[in-house]
Amino acid sequence: MKALDIRVLGDPILRTDTQPVAEVTPELRQLIADMFTTMYAAEGIGLAAPQVGRTERLAVVDVEGARYALINPEIVTREGSARAEEGCLSIPEVFGEVERPQRIVVRALDADGKPFELAADELLARCIQHEVDHLHGKLFVDYLSVFKRRSALSQWDKLKGDYPGLIRKVVAGMEKKSKSRSAEHSATAAGEV
Ligand code: NI
Numbered sequence: 001m002k003a004l005d006i007r008v009l010g011d012p013i014l015r016t017d018t019q020p021v022a023e024v025t026p027e028l029r030q031l032i033a034d035m036f037t038t039m040y041a042a043e044g045i046g047l048a049a050p051q052v053g054r055t056e057r058l059a060v061v062d063v064e065g066a067r068y069a070l071i072n073p074e075i076v077t078r079e080g081s082a083r084a085e086e087g088c089l090s091i092p093e094v095f096g097e098v099e100r101p102q103r104i105v106v107r108a109l110d111a112d113g114k115p116f117e118l119a120a121d122e123l124l125a126r127c128i129q130h131e132v133d134h135l136h137g138k139l140f141v142d143y144l145s146v147f148k149r150r151s152a153l154s155q156w157d158k159l160k161g162d163y164p165g166l167i168r169k170v171v172a173g174m175e176k177k178s179k180s181r182s183a184e185h186s187a188t189a190a191g192e193v
Contacts, residue, residue, distance in 0.1 A: 002034055004052040005167045007168075008091065014090055042089050043175050046063070047060050050134055078101035078103070079104070081101060081102055086098045086130060106128050
């Protein structure tokens, strides 16, 4: 198990559209495993391939034990609307309130290449939408008002010096062993994804 380097805001790959996955190969399965390892090491609830410097249309999520690899995900239904705070593993320590549909249905392939459909609401729905955005070069800060975006980006300008080469290093196995980890995330609804 190895944790991959996380790319942070400023790396152009975060603004690049991904390529649909044509075939689930052993190499892709290894990437999925490494992405889960990276996400857990960073104590996140979701991670998309561009965040680890890759261009495959692939994301992983684990929201309170709802654990999915999403290959070529497409949101096919959106309902309602909800506002909540979001963060991003690629913009550490910066948070902002984002309004999104409350319930979605996503269609994707699983790690075996089998198609599936998943109905999600609340935090899982938010997390999946955030990840699907990543797969199309979109970040949560794009949803903020001009004023709030400017303030988030100036906050990031002061923080990004901590990430030489726009790389965030994480180490597998170093995450806090807190039993309430998922509860913390749901309480704040601000899990970094
Ligand atoms: Ni993110």
